[in-house]
Amino acid sequence: MGDLMTERLALHPISVDEAEQMAAGRPDAEARWEPGFPTEGDVSVAKRFLEHCAATGDPQPFGPYVIRRWDHRAIGGMGFHGPPDEQGSVTIGYGLVPSAQGKGYASEALRALLPFARDQRVTSVKGDADHDNTASQHVMTAAGMRQVGEDERVKYYAISWSR
Template sequence: MEDLVTARLVLHPMSAREAAALTRGEPGANRGWAAGYPTRADTAGALRHLETCAAHGDPAPFGAYEIRRRDDGRAIGGLGFHSPPDQDGTLTVGYGLVPGVRGRGYATEALRALLLLARGYGITRVQGDTDHGNTASQRVMAAAGMRLVGEDERLKYYAVDWPEPASDIWEAGGP
């Protein structure tokens, strides 16, 4: 699968080999890491990706992505789907950035691109959650088009639903 490119970012789909290297703290060839990368969440996402690959094969395009800045190629975070879509066409998404780049709109830009990708592949729902106190993540999901759909004592739940597949996105040249 090819990289997803946005105005300021490259979302690089991670292979199992790249995910394994990340869990060992080894940057891949021809790329660098921003200070603080990978975070514990990035390592956990890479491990989840490896488990999915082992159980089901590579879930591309519904796997893990490394978020890289276009201007210098450095990895600044990760995002991706927790598993392949369920039988109803639903995915769960997660994301995170290193502290030094937060507050610049990168997470929203990356999440919008991933939501567009999911929609283009006929996914009918993408959901995510965040702690009550993580207002930055709540703002990211809302800015990317997700809406608050529920909460419990610990988490707030967000989702975006599309009643009809949007195959016309791919016919028009992709996201």
């Protein structure tokens, strides 16, 4: 599977080798990481990806992606928490290193991931953000997702398509 491209970014499907590097926090000689990458969240995603690959195989295209800027530097991650459920729904997550935040990268990446999910016959994409995480809330609304609920801690977002 190839990269998903936007005007300024490439969403690169994580390989086992890349996940091992991320989990260890040590890139190989060819990896280009922005300072702060991988974040604690990226390391956690890499470890879960490796566990999933060992147990049931590579989940792509419904796995994690590294977000790379035009200069090929890894600035964060985005991806699916797993394959679609029985109703065709997936959940997404994302994060960027601090130096890449506030530049529209996460919204741009999500605007590429959503039509890709639809093309894979996904019927809805869900996400959530803590009440005080207005930046993440903005990312989802900027990409076309709408708030569909909330509880005392989290706001829930979704976008749906018919099959």
